[in-house]
Amino acid sequence: MSHSPLLGLNPIDPQDQRVLDEAVEQARAAIAAFDPELIVLIGPDHYNGFFNELMPPFCLGSQAWAVGDYLTPAGPLNVPEELALSMAAYLMDRHFDLAVSRRMQVDHGFSQALQVLWGDDLDTPPVIPIFLNAVAQPGIARLARCKALGEAIGSYLDGLPQRTLVIGSGGLSHEPPVPTMQHPDPAVRERITVKRLPTEADKAAKTERVMAAGMALARGDHWMKPLNPDWDQQWMNTLRHGELDALCAMSEASIAELAGNSAHESKTWLVARAALPSDHPLHCPVYAYRAIPALIAGYGLMFMHT
Template identity: 35%
Template sequence: MNGPIDKTPGESALVCVSHSPIIMIRAKAPVEEPQILAHYERCIAGIEAFAPELVIELGTDHFAGFPLSCMPAHCVGLACEAVADVGGFPGHFDVPHDIAEALVAHLRDEDLDTAVSYKMRVDHGFSQPLKRLTGALHRYPVIPVFIGALAPPFLPFRRSRLLGESIGRFIRKTGVRTLLIGSGGLSHHPTRYFPLVGDGDPAVTAYQVEGERGGSFTDEQWLSRLYDMHVEGADMLVNGARTREDIRLNPDVDEEFLRLLCGNDLSVFDAWNPAAIVETAGIGFLELHTWIAATAAHLATGGGPPKERTYAPTLEYGIGYGMVSAGVPS
């Protein structure tokens, strides 16, 4: 670093990054992995220099903590624990209860009917990027914000943009220097592991709807099943048994999303049809609600659009891999 970094109260830094269980257990490294890891290392060093007073992480969940019996559009965690799932890291988040409650009050004052969880449970969708970027789940105070994007009826992208803008105004109002993390996407269709509602075996559907109460799997059995399936799936992606078409890997849609995200007007996503996107880029593409919300929050604090970005159509990871950052010191 060339001298101290000036830190302004109420400013933000932004990192949005893909997650996938298979990233952590891939059977073969994609050729782009050095480029991907280099962007990660730059962000890790930049976060250290930025020294956030708070992290707000926007993520999704894959039935570890949010079953279909109650699927909120948006939910703020007042406490949070991550499960020991494949690709994830178990442990507790250091959630600042009073600040999280104040965020909920602010969002509701701005007519966003946000749910709350007094004991949020999340999986790799939150824990993977948080651990890899900051070194530990409890390194910094963290407020987890869940976005229920993966189950129909699908959430309009506009709703997550408005959520993000409101979060950005909260950061400005409170003056807390904040790292924003958006976790998920790009194109992928992981229905082999997480079937769409009603498409899976009845035992799988029962767990997706009610978790352990569905009577088909204990949590331990469900997570063990997912681990075995992802290990098998990682091999299938490199031996030809699973193809780009199978996982709906779509670099054209991915690149267009990144181009627009790195512009100045996120309202362009308001007209995007989530159901149509699923057909061309997979259900996992909808995790990009988190990127839209996190980027909208960063812009609302006065930050600029993402300038550094990485993209690779990594079949070996089972996903179109992307990463963008803004306001992270170099």
């Protein structure tokens, strides 16, 4: 599923809101019927927990705390520490040199999915969080490596007795005002390099800046990169049909060029889908998409199961 920091902040078209609300209700019902005993949640960060002083392509958390940015709740995630470390050991044994955080900080890239599906109190089944770098080049995870990681996660989960829900939270096409190391202001480069807790004034200024960017995109202002619904729906349909090798044939450069710098977040979907079988069609009872400029998001939601 997509996420947006502007969900609930910027006004959107009533028809878009209706489609989102219906899709979320369908997903909640499908998840309730599945009754997961474990969640594996793959998400990105937006310089709230991970910074350029040390930016891993992937990181698994054995403990995690949501920072509570925008309208998302703050607090601990329900991480099963020993099981998380067991998964980390399994992946390391299969030559994935992923980082492990004993005190991971996550932002709306993780917490919004849990909030939307379970509520503000984050009272969820046990959840193993896996961070995917989607903003800081050159260490952004490559497509084929995301597929391979998902397959390894799926192999690990096949050995567990728990019914497991794998969530990819991110994307689709979008380019919000997330700074990069190419920013001309050294103070901005320092802010995304050195980890520090933001002040309330910092948070308010960031929220105001992102809200203004969303409204600028909704107006069609030329300085905001437009969404790409065709790219979004091609991405979703390719995953739906399990055509993962075709997706991995896409060039890395084309992702930012066609869908925006932050469209690399869509790779969280690829990791999640690769954890499921791709050699035969899967049930897909929930499938929804809307391009919503005010949210700076091609917003998609898809639920599949074996």
